[in-house]
Amino acid sequence: MGNRYDGKNAMNVGGTLIAGPASGPLKGDIVVPGDKSMSHRSVMLASLADGVTEVHGFLPGEDNISTAQMFIDMGVNIEWLNDKKTSLRIHGVGLHGLKAPIGVLDAGNAGTCVRLMTGVLAGQDFASTISGDASLCKRPMQRVVAPVRRMGAKVEGGDGGNLLPLTIRGGKLKAIHHVSEVASAQVKSCVLLAGLYADGVTTLNEPKPTRDHTERMLPLFGQPVDVADDGTISLSPCDQLTAPKDAVHIPADPSSACFFAVAASLVEGSDITLKSIGINARRDGWRRVMHGMGANVTLLNESMVGKEPVADVRVRSGGLHALLVDPNDVPDAIDEFPVIFAAASLADGEFVLRDAEELRVKESDRIAVMADALRAAGADIAEKPDGAVIQGLASLAGGTDVDAHGDHRIAMAMVVAAQRAKSEIRIHNAAAIATSFPNFVSLAQRIGMNVRWENA
Structure with missing residues (x-):
């Protein structure tokens, strides 16, 4: 089937x-x-930005908490502003400020987290290993591993890199044009996040339009994304994300x-x-x-x-x-x-x-x-x-x-x-x-x- x-x-x-x-x-x-998808993305972009970002309306589900914990494990200071964990203050470390984690980064059950983080980790100058629970370890990862490998990252994992845990050694990436075989916002977002670290303009096409929260949120942090009439998405990296002046509301x-x-x-x-x-x-x-x-x-x-x-x-x-x-x-x-x-x-x-x-x-x-x-x-x-x-x-x-x-x-x-x-x-x-x-x-x-x- x-x-x-x-x-x-x-x-x-x-x-x-x-x-x-x-x-x-x-x-x-x-x-x-x-929104679960936007909660993931808000933590990622705020952590990679210069400056302090407040986020309100955050979903305090286990998947989103896993994303926040990953960045804490890589040196980002995150303050929870209420007991319900729906508001937080993120002290960003910049695109190149993450530190190598001491242990394995645990995505729990969060497919969005692990696939988007593959793009982020592909741009880092250190090696890291990312894994998840039993369910997540059965889900296919080749769809995100293949493009970041083409961009220059070294990725090892089960079944040739299709299964968690994945060990990712990033570094200087080169831009690619990626044609996605599946209509997946996770694949698209992974490539765009890796594109923040790439030399050149990263472009991609997908078989059908998918959720565009990444394209909408990146400009809030100072990174333009261009979407052409034919659906081609382009990102020319600014080499810096900047915390927005106003809080991010989800x-x-x-x-x-x-x-x-x-x-x-x-x-x-x-x-x-x-x-x-x-x-x-x-x-x-x-x-x-x-x-x-x-x-x-x-x-x-x-x-x-x-x-x-x-x-x-x-x-x-x-x-x-x-x-x-x-x-x-x-x-x-x-x-x-x-x-x-x-x-x-x-x-x-x-x-x-x-x-x-x-x-x-x-x-x-x-x-x-x-x-x-x-x-x-x-x-x-x-x-x-x-x-x-x-x-x-x-x-x-x-x-x-x-x-x-x-x-x-x-x-x-x-x-x-x-x-x-x-x-x-x-x-x-x-x-x-x-x-x-x-x-x-x-x-x-x-x-x-x-x-x-x-x-x-």
Whole structure:
């Protein structure tokens, strides 16, 4: 099945959620945590800048904390400004100020962290080793290793550099033109970050546009990025990043918002508002897909936070119908498809997703794991090499145990599906939601979702 890897049984992390069915409509306003992708990037760029940067709206999930800890391990002073760790002050050391870490840099479960850091470490004049947990050590890294090797970095790792741990010896890099085989913002960002250290203009093209937070954030730190009409992205290094005069504010995470949006769409009589959600077009694929399925989703109070567009998102329940997903929306909704699968399993008609083989190399094989979990709960879903075909039903049977395999998005997606089940669903190995959304359960309970930790 193409890029499929043995990630289905990747992680036993513990934690059991018991969810559904919802006892009534979901109501209320929700403030979800800050954007995970932008939180990673804000720490990286602020650490590599000259000067002091304040960041507000930081997501204090385990993945982002791993990124911050890496820079602390390389000599960056990071001050947490509140107990919740949503605001921090980063004393940047400059592009060439990082120090060789004493031990292995641990990315935990964070794929974004390790792939972007490959670009950063490729530009350093010291050797470093980066690794992660059991799940991350099974995910493919050749996609970022290959371009930094072409730029002049020496990288060693398992399976010829495709698997963690990776040992990276950087140094003076040369610019390249990289044509990415996969539509991946992680690959693009890795190349751009390595390009900060390269001699010449680094350019790249990708098969489809992907999330552009790196391109939007680099100019805040004084580094222009050019995007041509044909999609070619160019970076001519300034050899210096500078802390912005104003604090960096991070919008609320659309991937986190999507779980509640789908739940409200499915539970009759629901009406919720998600506050100040990022609506960047490259992250807004979930809303386009849900709109195509007939969801009642309205944008209110549109504005800008830094270089990122945001809006309040009001979601009211309504009958969903299935659709054939536009392939152009796949990269822009790649993280949200687990919960969209849940929506499709309860929509009217046949839902078809293609060109989404990238789902197989996430924290788990998300096509296989979601198909298994939804099928156990009573859904009609057929797994395909690059997606799925789902026949919608009026409700799910529930009354079963499923395994999230240590994948945060699988666990939360099954909580949403359970709201329209006839009886409870027990979701095992769900503790991984701490990597991206530590307060998911408390927020879900606040609007009326039926979910609890087994031992709470």
